[in-house]
Amino acid sequence: MQKVFKVGLIGCGHIAETYFKGHKYFNNFRIIKCADIKHSAAKKCASLYKIKAVSVKDILKDKEIEIILNLTIPKAHFEVSKKALLNNKHVYTEKPMAIDVEHGKELVKIAKRKKLYIGNAPDTFLGGGNQKAKELIEKNQIGKINLGNIIFAYPGVQSYHPNPEPWFAKKEGGPVIDMGPYYLTALVNLLGPAKQVWGSLMWNKKRRIIGIGPRKGKSIKVLCPTTYLGTIFFKNKTIIRFTLSFDVIAHHRNHIELYGDKGSILVPDPNMFGGSVYTCKKLGGDWKEYKTNKMPLGKINIRQKSLRANEAPINANYRGVGLAEMAYCIKNKKKHRCNGELSLHVLDIIKSIMYAAKKGKRVNIKTSCQIPKLFSSKEVNKILK
Ligand SMILES: NC(=O)c1ccc[n+]([C@@H]2O[C@H](COP(=O)([O-])OP(=O)(O)OC[C@H]3O[C@@H](n4cnc5c(N)ncnc54)[C@H](O)[C@@H]3O)[C@@H](O)[C@H]2O)c1
Incomplete structure (x- = not known):
């Protein structure tokens, strides 16, 4: 049976809807908790998708969560992804990975050092x-x-x-x-x-x-x-x-x-x-x-x-496939396509x-x-x- 990775979402804005749709298509991840700097946004998202809203601090420390899905705004990507990695979570982030190249390099370096996966949108290039x-x-x-x-x-x-x-x-x-x-x-x-x-x-x-x-x-x-x-x-x-x-x-x-x-x-x-x-x-x-x-x-x-x-x-929109492919590669110890490099x-x-x-x-x-x-x-x- 396929392992289903437990995902914690940070950033409950517009694009979140698209990733929840991914539950319909992909067999190996499930978003189980969500958080947002605006707790009201997390609460709204949690009630819509029947999951739990927690604080950003708690989701990062949550032992159940294996992958952080970072759907915050571009200028927050670096900070949130870095915290996810430092809390020993794999991370998958919306585009762009950061807004400074030096920050991107730092993220790749931390992921490598901690033997964690870092993945990023866009995943549209995996489409037909x-x-x-x-x-x-x-x-x-x-x-x-x-x-x-x-x-x-x-x-x-x-x-x-x-x-x-x-x-x-x-x-x-x-x-x-x-x-x-x-x-x-x-x-x-x-x-x-x-x-x-x-x-x-x-x-x-x-x-x-x-x-x-x-x-x-x-x-x-x-x-x-x-x-x-x-x-x-x-x-x-x-x-x-x-x-x-x-x-x-x-x-x-x-x-x-x-x-x-x-x-x-x-x-x-x-x-x-x-x-x-x-x-x-x-x-x-x-x-x-x-x-x-x-x-x-x-x-x-x-x-x-x-x-x-x-x-x-x-x-055709299958956004989230990059996350699913990364989860498959984590399980099977392979290099994922939407990778940090x-x-x-x-x-x-x-x-x-x-x-x-x-x-x-x-x-x-x-x-x-x-x-x-x-x-x-x-x-x-x-x-x-
Ligand atoms: N793949 C796509 O087709 C697509 C489409 C639209 C947006 N995007 C990307 O998705 C990301 C999000 O876009 P959106 O339109 O959903 O934005 P949005 O502004 O609707 O939502 C972002 C959410 O992140 C929260 N947030 C911001 N900083 C935070 C922080 N430091 N910690 C926790 N939460 C924080 C905000 O409160 C907000 O709820 C962007 O990077 C954007 O480029 C991708």
Whole structure:
């Protein structure tokens, strides 16, 4: 029988709902207690999911809890994850792992020293879309990838989020920290580690207007650049151009396009799990579609809009699979895919892009990681109910 890990949740905000949904899909973890710096949030969450609300201090000391699930805000990730590790708990954290590379390094070091697992979102690269693309690339369908383009661009959260300030905060705001984790993790999963970045930025408006909720119409300060354009050089010699922006009304480009010696590949939305992959091997030729909706982590499971605003009404969302895969690896003493080295490397790319764009110079990436192994359906099925 599969061991079911007892998980303690810290940070009972919006994204918590998605992890509780994971109980429906995964067979090896159960969130049994929760805590929040605002005890009222923990109490509300506990009553909704029929679990126990305790204090942050108590959950960290709780002997029953084996893994801490850290769903706090980005600037609290480091402090909470560090406390979890120092209290001898494995930890799985939402993206980004921290907001400073030095803090990320410290977390990886503590986990290693204490022989504990540290895992991080995003886990979307384990979904059907990115895994199908990885399989095709590994089968050499488009040859050696030389070039590519990625884009995440929209007008920003202020129109539909009642409290949009964190997206425009000085240190942890902006599109690279917010959406970069999805795109960069997906790219590292397909291409391996990066070695250098450069870019430019735009700080368009100094104020934005909240478009929804009790503070509708209030003007807030924009304390960070809201567009980054630039280039990432990968160790395998692929060069990727990126556009990450909160300043675009609408666009009609694909999320990720990669161009190889033998053809091109379109990789679906890295913020989601499903979507079709397309390849084309001839100028003017047809694009071949590879559907992922029959893959275990590609099946459509969202048919209505969730409370989270960026979810499309029909899509595949298996967030929590990174936690389940980590739990499986703890039990079987294997290396997990959403591991600390990968998320530290992604954080390093994020911070290097921001620094390179600010200073107007190329920046070398100092960290590296192994390219994650293909997540086979056989392996996925081991953690599914
Ligand atoms: N994977 C995804 O698709 C996705 C989507 C949205 C958010 N996120 C990430 O999830 C995290 C949480 O986002 P959210 O939208 O749920 O935020 P939120 O603000 O709704 O919730 C965060 C909760 O953490 C609590 N908290 C803050 N600091 C704390 C601390 N030091 N100790 C204990 N509790 C603390 C807050 O009181 C709040 O209840 C963020 O890192 C965000 O980037 C991921």
